[in-house]
Amino acid sequence: MEEIRKQFEKNVSITDADWQLFASKLKRMEYPKKSVILKKGNIETSLSFIEKGIVRFYIPKIDNDLTFSFSFANSFVSAYDSFLTQTLSTYNVETITATVLWRLTYNDLQEIYQTTQIGNTIGRIAGEDLFLKKSKREISLLKNTAEERYLSLFLDRPELIKQIPLKYIASYIGITPQALSRIRKRIS
Structure with a gap:
């Protein structure tokens, strides 16, 4: 409290x-x-x-x-x-x-x-x-790409993002889970 x-x-x-x-x-x-x-x-x-x-x-x-x-x-x-x-x-x-x-x-x-x-x-x-x-x-939805939205979420809360299922993250940034997998491969 x-x-x-x-x-x-x-x-x-x-x-x-x-x-x-x-x-x-x-x-x-x-x-x-x-x-x-x-x-x-x-x-x-x-x-x-x-x-x-x-x-x-x-x-x-x-x-x-x-x-x-x-x-x-x-x-x-x-x-x-x-x-x-x-x-x-x-x-x-x-x-x-x-x-x-x-x-x-x-x-x-x-x-x-x-x-x-x-x-x-x-x-x-x-x-x-x-x-x-x-x-x-x-x-963010209007000005950033899906990759930029993912990176922003990842940079804001790196310790917590690991606890969020990828399907929720994909939905949040406005893409399919498959597209998120491609983004994650590209940036890793």
């Missing part, structure tokens, strides 16, 4: 009273590998912080799922569009590895906004983190 405070305090200091209220609302949840933590058609009720593990976002398909995002330890994770609007999610959120999340419900976050001096800043920091990840991905 202290890692969450460190993330916030990179941008703003938090009083002990505000932190105590915020921390009292967090619920630690452990998920085994391959756990669907949000299923398409359900409403996202939590904003979470990943203590450990890897989470993927995907659109389920009959043949092959379409992976469009990953989240790693020490970052926020949420089907944020569903969370903000409290509407049905159009995709699944699943753990790739055993994962530990610190979860904050939508209603608890609204209470934190209302009762703490720092609540809105905490929400903004989490929202900005999620937005920047999404924006980086969209720009």
Whole structure:
């Protein structure tokens, strides 16, 4: 839980009273590998912080799922569009590895906004983190080749990328697993 405070305090200091209220609302949840933590058609009720593990976002398909995002330890994770609007999610959120999340419900976050001096800043920091990840991905899809997207993911998280099945990586960078194999052969 202290890692969450460190993330916030990179941008703003938090009083002990505000932190105590915020921390009292967090619920630690452990998920085994391959756990669907949000299923398409359900409403996202939590904003979470990943203590450990890897989470993927995907659109389920009959043949092959379409992976469009990953989240790693020490970052926020949420089907944020569903969370903000409290509407049905159009995709699944699943753990790739055993994962530990610190979860904050939508209603608890609204209470934190209302009762703490720092609540809105905490929400903004989490929202900005999620937005920047999404924006980086969209720009990468528009401007980089599949090989550049793979290298970027590999350089950003070399120790973790080995834990992600190649079919998910291929889907994420927008190519087939066979094309990813050719790219990996070329760069090794």
